[in-house]
Amino acid sequence: MRLSLLALPFAAALVKAVHHRDIPYKIKESIQGPPRGWHRNGPAPPDHRIELKIALPQPHSPILEKHLWEVSNPKHERYGAYLSKEETEELMAPHPETLDVVSEWLSSYGIEEEHLYRSSAQDWVTIRVPVALAEEMLDTKYHIYTHSDSGESIVRTTSYSLPEGLHEHVELIQPTTMFTRLKSFKSTLHWSNTVSSGSLSPSTGTLTGPAGNPIDASCNGTITITCLKELYNAVGYNTSATNGNKIAVTGYLEQYANNMDLQQFFQLENPMADGSNYTFVSVNGGLNNQSYAAAGVEANLDTQFAFGLTYPTPPTFYSTGGSPPYIPDALTPTDSNEPYVNWLDYVSSQEYLPQTISTSYGDDEQTVPYNYATRVCLGFAALGARGISILFSSGDGGVGDGDANPATQQCFSNDGTNKTIFIPEFPAACPYVTSVGGTNYIPETAVFFSGGGFSNYFPRPDYQNTAVSKYLQSLAPGTYEGLYNPNGRGIPDVAAQAWNFLIVYQGQTGYVAGTSCASPTFASFVSMLNDARISAGKPPLGFLNPWLYEAGYAGLNDITVGNNPGCGTEGFNATIGWDPVTGFGTPNFEKLLSLAMAA
Structure with a gap:
């Protein structure tokens, strides 16, 4: 648009x-x-x-939020009774x-x-x-x-x-x-033609996954679609192409998904999907540039893994346009905002939407004006009230400012005091989205750059009270006092693999890392859960967090090793239960499926 x-x-x-x-x-x-x-x-x-x-x-936003909590709470009689486009617009x-x-x-x-x-x-x-x-x-x-x-x-x-x-x-x-300086979340690895060193086991033979099932040992160095299905216990689950379930990923900053790369990826990692395509949607003039030179690592990663994991679920790629930064000596036509409002405006105006949407972009929370952040967050709440699961990567700076290199992080407040603080990411800190942190290796540990911490804008939502309070009580008295807001919304909620994903880019295979990998991965397993529920005549899961914190956490692999350093500290530690590094952990699809079907 x-x-x-x-x-x-x-x-x-x-x-x-x-x-x-x-x-x-x-x-x-x-x-x-x-x-x-x-x-x-x-x-x-x-x-x-x-x-x-x-x-x-x-003026009716409190009523909208009330609807969201009711239709998203598995214990409420209205659970799954989502609002229509017209009903949400009336409340907005x-x-x-x-x-x-x-x-x-x-x-x-x-x-x-x-x-x-x-x-x-x-x-x-x-x-x-x-x-x-x-x-x-x-x-x-x-x-x-x-x-x-x-x-x-x-x-x-x-x-x-x-x-x-x-x-x-x-x-x-x-x-x-x-x-703001909207960026896609990737670690400093970005793109490599060789696998990163540091594997914890040989690359031949088999490993035992968290569900007790065998996993090819090569997955400890290279993550593929097969690896993720094995690791997360979804081998043999087949989605439907015709039950109405859909999945989508978003693209910003002139990140274009290359169709030739996608087909090459399918041939390599999911031959059944070879020849399939996705629905392209232009938002605010977003382009579909198919030249190899215009291929985007981020867009390729998102589409290849999300669409490869969920095939034949019908996929959508949203390409949201936005003016480039102003160039003083060039005739830049228009300065515009960061693009979430443009994307929200478009999708909110659509009658039918994909039930699961993943985004791997964000910015330091403190660079987004508070009233703007709360307004955008409410837009995500409106989508949740319509039954849409919105997932965001949690960032790649650990507890720092999004820079995955702890030596160059800038962890200072921008309120004029320049005090040292941890820097949460937005929109991951919005309580109406599901924030996804990162892991690596098998057995899984928290990857060092997994964004996590506590919002300085949004108070801790009720659904987090028990889990987050338990974590905070486990910290030694005075730990990082003054560096974070113990009353804020905790991130992330969940996690998934985020290291050495094998993708195709400009006709070549290579490896990428970052919570950009984790969000479309976790979203794909959510889409599979929605697929099963819809096929059984049930509504989709919608806004995930109340269900995750009430029951769904029992279907996740708890990650208890690792930390997310930044701002001159070791960051937080992964531990038993929820933690601000990996949330409740990574998916065990069979367990999640049982829990989702019982909701």
Whole structure:
């Protein structure tokens, strides 16, 4: 989906807006300064066009959350009675007065209906305006900010204001104070033509898996589809192509899944799937570039393993477009937000969706403004209320900032105090998604980069109280005091293998690692569970966490060895029960299937 917004008559709009200078303005949002690593350069060019997304308050969101808890709780009589698209939109819709007030405000600047785009629930309004007009509307000044490590530049401000009477009708406007650097989660291994060293056993013969079944010993050095089915006890389970179950993965940052690579992968790892394809969905102008040069390691990994593991379940790949970083000496057309809102807007407007969706992208929680993070998180809650299982990789920085190299991690708060803290990842920290950490080797241990910890934004949800409290009580008094929020939502929830996945990239086989591997893997086994439930006439599992923490954890392999270092510490340790390294552990499909069918 690409927005078709008409260009505003710039000069006329400014003339019309002059009278607003006399209206009392009040600061809506401000930050101390740009996050660590960002440096302010000159002012943004006044004619540079910026895409502003305006979030309107959702007065019925508490009712939406109530529905989510009820339909996701295996003990509740409404378990599995999911809401429809129309029902969720009704609960996400702004008050009619808000629509009128905001429309009047926009109209006073010459921005009429034909110049804007409204989301399906009308809770987001999108406009494209020159920087000069945005500055007039928001009583602010935009500047160019450059990141010292990557060199990328963006157009942002550290404070913006609105007329006082508008505050109750506008929840937030972005991009303004948001300095996210959305990235796919992969360790520093990234891509290698040879397997990484460190296997714990010979590569010939067999090993005994956690379910007592034999596993080819080569799986200790190379992870394939066969290895995962053996390790996670799903050999012999066959999914349906026709019962209505579907699986999807998301792609961002111009990551394109290459179809020739996919077929070569199928021939190598799942010959039954050779010749099959997936449904491609473009979101916000996302492309489907099939040149070898454009193939993305992340997109190839996600599609090859998720679609190879679940074949013949019908698969979907969402390609979400987004403007590149602003280049000061190039004619970059538009600055936009990180892409989750665009993706959420699209999928929320669709009547039918895949029941299981995996995403391997995220950012440091503290770089996402709190009100923006909570708003996006509520969008995931709405999908859960519709019966969709949303899974995110937990990150590759251990307890650090997403950099898998502990020596280069930057573990400082960005609130102006620059104190050392652990850095959780978002959206993995959202309590309405299932966060997936990483393991390696057989027997499985926590992989060193497995993202984990505790959210500084979201309080611990009720479903985590027992498990997380037990873990915290097991820590020695004073452990990492002040470095993490013991009352925050704990991540991850579960885990899966995340090391030495054999994929095909640009016609060559090679190895990748990261929780990018773990999320589509765990999602594939969730999709198999949904397949079985749907074939038996049951609803899909939907938002997984209440079920996982109530009963599903008994179908997971508890990981008790390993830790996730970062920020100059050893990080947290994997231990008996839930831990902030591997959650409750990795799937034992036969046990999970029995538990899922009983729910």
